[in-house]
Amino acid sequence: MTEQLNRNMASFHTRHLAHGALQRAPRKAILFALAAIFCLCTLDVLVKWLAARYSIPQIIFLRYIGGLCLALAVAHGSGGFGQFRTRRLSGHLTRAVFNLITMLLFYYALRALPLADAVAIAFAAPLFMTLLSIGLLGERVGIYRWSALLVGMVGVVIIMRPGDAGFGLGGLAALASAFFYALTQISARQLSNSESSATILFYYSILVLLVSAALMPWYWQMPSLTDWGLFVLLALFGSVGQLFLNQACRYGEVSMIAPVEYTGLFWAVLFGFLVWGDIPSWSVILGAVVIILSTFYITRRELMQNARQEGAPPVER
Template structure:
């Protein structure tokens, strides 16, 4: 038990810089995040039993992630500060809405397509930051946004023969997660990461439990197992992500988060036999290009801000 406590403390409260380990942890985080969409796709189909509603899938995600994180917190016994409940609730509400729509979309379209479209959330956050955070957006960031949106339009396959309406669910998920990022920015630096994760998942359980009442159905034994795996997978993804971001500069480690698209593609091939076509590869590649350009621009802006304060 004491050994588990040390591991949990290292994972949730990292204190040393280690770029190499940060890359490995971010790689693990992306594999786990893509794994949650894999499990959601399985639960949204009928291979494990009658398909579960996306609201029930996201409910399982929050319940079992909260159980995993609260178990680690019970062993760590970290010091908590007074939380900003309004910011936490807003962040969690939009996060719950985004992940529910994401889970709904992957039941109908390839994991790679849905994942790539949802990667528009930093672009939406950039646009939303103009009225909500009073941020100024220059030509480079607007160019990055235009590039990413062009990729999304390709993935939407906007022709009568190929259009997939479920892609709009992924696009809506990206927009809602963009709102979530705004509140994450507002929370940044105010509270310890472990406190943010615990409160986020606690509030998520409450919201998801209320939302699932009208669509709840008894899962099969296999579905219970996958729901547990989904929640634990998300808890591990969050722990790895927090640890990775704390062990290296954000400008260095953030681009590695796009590995989620690689794992989603591999899971598509391995578990569903869905080979990415040229539309998926082209649209996804263009979105990644826009996202990397945006990440680079944000890193340069942070560096200039730090230099001006020095």
């Protein structure tokens, strides 16, 4: 009897951690973040390609149909639809609003700027995330994280070339989207202490779908067969990327995950060259080197610190 009770308690504890609790597992957080950034950069490529022919509201609408389907599939395979019950509807609504504003601004920036430029400017988000995580999450950020983030921001400034075309409407939209993206990730971290990743994905997919669906009578354009395939890929990469990002927020602090997002610049430069033939300027290359080096530095320190403190209460640097 006691043995069975212990097994039941262990099973409950495992499920609770899997679906509703925050954990400190930096290696998992970094791996999920890296996978998420690749998926979301692929999403950016598809959005930029489709935005030449379709409206941004329609792109958002079709993208989040996929998000809803994925949330239902994940929930079905990991505890059932009962996990969608929530007492934090206002939190989900807040995150959905932040996410919707982020998309509208960033998709506009993708239309107006080369892919690498839009992504590079949006990389102001990690600095916003660090600043907001101090006030909203109570995270402590030590000298090493601050140093790496500030060095990364120097790289972003190099790419933006202040005083040049980087601060046109497209550049300002990308910068504003970075701020709201940081708020989106902060709210994901706050929700993750009680909500599963599938639940978070479900509610903001529903809310964004409702808003974008209301606009479809004015913006809908029937896609071609080929474009339907691209929209399917758009929904797949976008939804999987968001799911991975939610998992990264569950396993690691926002200020630790933030520098990993800089690796998206590598994918943006590569995809921009392969798809549109964009050749990065010297400033983009130099800024990318600075950003990626700062990312690897902070990631390595986090893993080393975690290895030294294995089994001990985590102490923030």
